[in-house]
Amino acid sequence: MLMPTTQSNSKLRNLLVLGGVLLLFMQLARLVFLWKFLPPGQALGAAGWNSLYIGLKFDLRLCALVLVPPWLLLHAGSAQPRRRWLGAAILLAALLCYLALVALAMIDDRPARPWLVVFLALTGLNQALCRDYGLASGRAARWIWVAYAMFVAAFIPLAYEVDFGSYSYNHVRLSGTLLGFLQDPLISAQMVWQSYPVLRALLLIVVLLLALGWTLRRSGAWHPLPLRTGARWSANVAISIVLLLLLWGKESLYPLRWGEVFDGRDRTVADMALNPVLFFLETRVTPDHGPDMKTVRATHQALASYFGIPQRFDGSGAPTLLRTIEAHPLVTGRPNVVFIQLESLSIYKTSLLGSRLDPTPFLKSLAARSLFFDRFYVVMENTSRSMFATLFGIPDVSSLAINATRNPLLIDQHCLLNSLEGYQKNYFLGGSANWAQIRAAFKNNIPGLKIYEEGSYRAPLVDVWGVADVDMLLEGAERLEREAQPYFAYFQTSGDHPPFTIPPHLHDFHRQNVSEAQLHPAGFADNEDYNAVRLMDYSLEKFFAAQARTGRDQNTVYVLYADHGIARGNADARYGAIPLAVHQIPLLIYAPGFIHQGRVIDTVGSQLDILPTVMSLLGHSTRTQTLGMDMLDPANAARSGAFTFSTFVRPAVVGFIRDQDYLILNPDGKSALYDLREPQEVDHAADRPEQARQLRILAEGFLAWSRYLMEHNKPLRGP
Numbered sequence: 154m155l156m157p158t159t160q161s162n163s164k165l166r167n168l169l170v171l172g173g174v175l176l177l178f179m180q181l182a183r184l185v186f187l188w189k190f191l192p193p194g195q196a197l198g199a200a201g202w203n204s205l206y207i208g209l210k211f212d213l214r215l216c217a218l219v220l221v222p223p224w225l226l227l228h229a230g231s232a233q234p235r236r237r238w239l240g241a242a243i244l245l246a247a248l249l250c251y252l253a254l255v256a257l258a259m260i261d262d263r264p265a266r267p268w269l270v271v272f273l274a275l276t277g278l279n280q281a282l283c284r285d286y287g288l289a290s291g292r293a294a295r296w297i298w299v300a301y302a303m304f305v306a307a308f309i310p311l312a313y314e315v316d317f318g319s320y321s322y323n324h325v326r327l328s329g330t331l332l333g334f335l336q337d338p339l340i341s342a343q344m345v346w347q348s349y350p351v352l353r354a355l356l357l358i359v360v361l362l363l364a365l366g367w368t369l370r371r372s373g374a375w376h377p378l379p380l381r382t383g384a385r386w387s388a389n390v391a392i393s394i395v396l397l398l399l400l401w402g403k404e405s406l407y408p409l410r411w412g413e414v415f416d417g418r419d420r421t422v423a424d425m426a427l428n429p430v431l432f433f434l435e436t437r438v439t440p441d442h443g444p445d446m447k448t449v450r451a452t453h454q455a456l457a458s459y460f461g462i463p464q465r466f467d468g469s470g471a472p473t474l475l476r477t478i479e480a481h482p483l484v485t486g487r488p489n490v491v492f493i494q495l496e497s498l499s500i501y502k503t504s505l506l507g508s509r510l511d512p513t514p515f516l517k518s519l520a521a522r523s524l525f526f527d528r529f530y531v532v533m534e535n536t537s538r539s540m541f542a543t544l545f546g547i548p549d550v551s552s553l554a555i556n557a558t559r560n561p562l563l564i565d566q567h568c569l570l571n572s573l574e575g576y577q578k579n580y581f582l583g584g585s586a587n588w589a590q591i592r593a594a595f596k597n598n599i600p601g602l603k604i605y606e607e608g609s610y611r612a613p614l615v616d617v618w619g620v621a622d623v624d625m626l627l628e629g630a631e632r633l634e635r636e637a638q639p640y641f642a643y644f645q646t647s648g649d650h651p652p653f654t655i656p657p658h659l660h661d662f663h664r665q666n667v668s669e670a671q672l673h674p675a676g677f678a679d680n681e682d683y684n685a686v687r688l689m690d691y692s693l694e695k696f697f698a699a700q701a702r703t704g705r706d707q708n709t710v711y712v713l714y715a716d717h718g719i720a721r722g723n724a725d726a727r728y729g730a731i732p733l734a735v736h737q738i739p740l741l742i743y744a745p746g747f748i749h750q751g752r753v754i755d756t757v758g759s760q761l762d763i764l765p766t767v768m769s770l771l772g773h774s775t776r777t778q779t780l781g782m783d784m785l786d787p788a789n790a791a792r793s794g795a796f797t798f799s800t801f802v803r804p805a806v807v808g809f810i811r812d813q814d815y816l817i818l819n820p821d822g823k824s825a826l827y828d829l830r831e832p833q834e835v836d837h838a839a840d841r842p843e844q845a846r847q848l849r850i851l852a853e854g855f856l857a858w859s860r861y862l863m864e865h866n867k868p869l870r871g872p
Contacts, residue, residue: 165392168223171368172216175309179212182313183425190320190421192673192724197422204426207414210402211428214409217399219305222251223298224396225276230287230294240279240286241293247275248301259434306365307358309430314354316429318345321678322651323534324421324720325801327429329437329553337588343617348651411435421726436553436803444861452854459792459851460782471865474858475778478765481785482772484747487639489709490573490767493626493696494540495689496649499718500527500739501676501725502686510667510675512686515694519713519743522751526740526784530759530795530810531717534735537589538800539716540645543760544568544594546779547866548859550798550805557863558594567868568598569764570641572773577636578602581629582645583610583619595643598868605629616654618647623659623692630699638708645716649689653681662691676734678722707746712767714740714760727834728817728827730799730806742770757810758784759795776869779862780855794848796855809852816848824849 183205191197197205226247234240250272258265279286288295316327334341345351402409414426453472457464460476467473500506504517505527511517532542537558538549545566549557557563570578578599586592586606595602607614612624619625626644633642648654655664665687666680677683693713700706715738723734740763742748758766761781768775769783780796782789794811804820810829814837818824826838826845838845 164223164227164229168220172220174368175219176212176216178309179215179313179428180209183208183212186317186320187425189317190324191425192421192726201422201425204414204422207409208426208428210409211411211426211431213399214402215309215428215430217396218255221396221400222248222301224392226279227298228284228287230290231285232289232291234283234286234290236283237286237290237293240283240290241297243275243279243283244286244294244297247272247279248297250275256434256437259431260437302365303362306362310358310361311354312430312433314357316433318349320424322348322719322721323801324424324723326424326427327433328801329433329435329803331433332437332553340585340588340617344651347616347654423729444864445857446861448853448857449861452850452857455847455850456780456854456858459794459854461788461792473778474780475776475869478769478775478777478783479786480772480774481769481783483770483785484710484744484772486708487575488744488747488771489633489639489705490576490641490771491633491709491711492641492643493693493711493713494543494643494645495713495715495739496536496646497717497719498649498686498689498715498738499676499723499734500529500715500737501718501723501734502682503739505739508675510671510677510683512675512677512683513690515690515697516713516739516741519693519697520739520741520751522745522748523741523743524748524752524754526742526754526756526758528755528757529714529738529740530736530757530797531715531738532736532759532761532796533798533800534717534719535800536716537591537594539760540591541594543714543763544570544598545866546761546764546777546781547862548761548780548796548798548855549863550856550859551863553803556589559590561593563863564593564597565868566594566598566866567778569768569775569777570599571868572768572775573639573641573771575639577640579605579629579633579636579640579642580645581605581625581642583607583622583625583647584617585619605632613658615656616652618650621654621656621659621692622646622648622689623695624656626692626696627699630696630703630705634703634705646689646692648692649685653685655684655688659688659691662688673722673724676722676724682722709744710747710767710770711743712741712763713743714738714763728808728815730802731797731808731817733829736795736797742767754784756784756790757793757795757812758782761796762793778869779866780858794851796852796859798856798859805856807852807856809848809855811848811851814844814848816845816852818849818852824852 226244250268254265254268254272257268286294288298312327315331319325319327319331411427411432414423450472454464456474460474462474462476465473465475467475503513504511505513505520531539532548533539535556538556541547541549541557545568551557551560578601580586580595580602584607586604592604595604607619610620610624610628612620612628615621629642629644633640655662664684667683672679672683697706700709718735718738720732720734723732725732725734727733740758761779762784763781765775765777765781766784769785782793784793794809797808797810799806806817806819808815808817813829815827815829816824817827824838824845825836826841826848827834828837
């Protein structure tokens with residue numbers, strides 16, 4: 154507890170000591186981040202030292218934010234202040250007002266301005282009326298400052314701990330995106346408990362709080378500087394200006410901003426500069442201003458040409474991409490259709506591109522007998538957003554505050570699965586369908602759908618995600634055997650996700666441990682990551698063996714793809730916020746009763762194209778107004794592409810891939826054109842301006858039309 158003493162220590166000295174301790178903590182945390190996450194053998198380089206310098210400025214900003222209230226409001230006080238309760242009320246109101254001011258100003262300074270005026274007014278009242286109210290004035294004053302100190306001392310280490318956990322999993326610093334997981338608090342809490350050392354993390358915070366309390370008790374008196382009045386005022390003004398300069402952080406008309414760290418640096422080196430507390434506060438809310446109709450109209454012709462249709466308008470004069478996708482059937486009759494969504498399976502982690510560790514030998518053998526799309530991508534790194542895009546053909550580019558599956562205003566969507574008339578439709582997942590409100594997205598838009606979730610299986614729950622993937626697949630297959638054919642089934646796996654549980658009842662699955670020297674070049678962060686992918690391959694092999702035994706595989710079309718990739722373990726540092734590690738995934742269409750010879754299809758495509766392609770393959774011509782196309786149509790081979798979007802970096806970075814070109818468009822309007830075949834990023838926009846212009850229009854168009862179509866994709870009626 155803060156206690157007044159007779160020592161001669163000044164308030165300035167005490168604050169410098171506490172600020173120095175806080176700065177040292179943050180610098181040590183940054184060095185630990187560097188040691189843990191910088192790829193082995195990679196030199197820090199000039200950009201790395203610059204990132205450390207920028208990171209130091211961010212840390213100094215946080216120190217200044219923490220020290221401003223005690224510098225302006227904390228007094229030594231007297232035992233008998235003239236206005237004790239007024240002093241307590243003004244002090245408490247000023248501190249609460251300051252916390253609100255910081256929280257608002259980090260997002261947008263405009264709504265924070267009234268709070269700044271109130272805070273300055275309260276500070277003035279504190280100085281004018283209550284300078285004798287301070288630490289010596291009784292318990293109330295001391296407890297107000299203890300509460301402030303403990304809040305800071307708990308919040309900052311907690312933020313760093315969550316930040317390290319977040320970056321260990323998906324290589325994303327702590328940001329406002331994590332608040333989305335609070336919409337499923339029980340599931341998120343279980344996952345965190347099972348995946349991270351929660352008790353040790355909490356123990357560390359307790360130790361830090363005890364250390365702070367010990368330090369404060371011995372911090373000496375908090376008297377003003379021992380100077381004459383004029384000199385003391387001059388010193389106070391000078392120190393206040395220093396604090397303001399630290400808050401600004403830059404010799405410029407504009408303050409230091411987090412976006413500056415991503416200026417051409419390697420992503421890990423750039424991330425190293427961020428302060429997780431400030432980054433979280435700055436990204437806590439992302440405004441969603443709805444569709445940009447100016448860009449929708451400006452890119453209408455470009456997108457119509459992309460889909461090979463004339464520019465059209467609906468009955469109200471609004472732009473539309475409504476069209477009919479003609480069928481290119483590869484099967485006969487009415488076969489069953491089974492989708493298997495593979496959790497977080499980046500293609501670089503599989504055997505499909507020749508991994509030395511060969512973690513997915515069965516998937517590789519299956520690809521040899523399938524239509525294997527080796528240049529296939531997802532729009533974004535988020536399971537529920539990815540599923541929305543797959544089901545409805547629209548990238549979920551909505552705000553971080555609430556994504557599309559959780560937004561009741563976006564619940565009605567046209568879905569091509571409803572072209573499968575007469576099919577019994579089923580959705581299988583190991584956990585709860587209340588996750589991300591996915592139940593509503595499925596049930597509302599797919600009439601008659603049956604959902605099988607935790608509680609529907611005989612197998613035991615293994616972790617927060619429910620039953621093991623292999624148990625869900627095998628028990629789901631048993632249920633389908635009792636279904637009247639034809640049927641559609643959607644299996645959502647989840648095992649390749651923290652806590653990476655290896656179920657103890659799978660006695661024929663044997664964990665393998667390999668050295669880091671083997672893991673890292675193959676794209677794996679650790680053995681848990683590696684064995685989770687191996688377990689997924691094991692589960693698929695068991696499922697397809699069971700399907701073959703029943704003969705169901707001869708009348709079924711299987712579609713295997715990932716919900717997204719993951720940067721965990723990625724050694725390819727290209728493309729910043731939208732790397733191939735996250736966006737490139739496998740797509741296999743396996744139909745042994747109809748497709749008797751496998752082949753590789755190098756048409757560029759994305760998850761938006763899955764349903765149009767599958768419906769075409771089945772012989773169904775479909776009407777759509779969204780952003781997918783048939784990858785089996787030869788006319789689309791040359792013009793097709795893939796849109797990418799940074800889920801966890803806002804304002805978003807977007808991109809567009811066509812052939813071997815990757816156009817990346819940053820929030821500041823700057824763009825670059827890269828060649829995917831080149832091992833290093835080389836911007837070709839200047840020497841290929843027309844290609845860069847066309848892909849930029851498509852990137853801008855897909856972004857604008859995605860926002861527009863989420864609100865304009867009601868179920869289609871009539872011809």
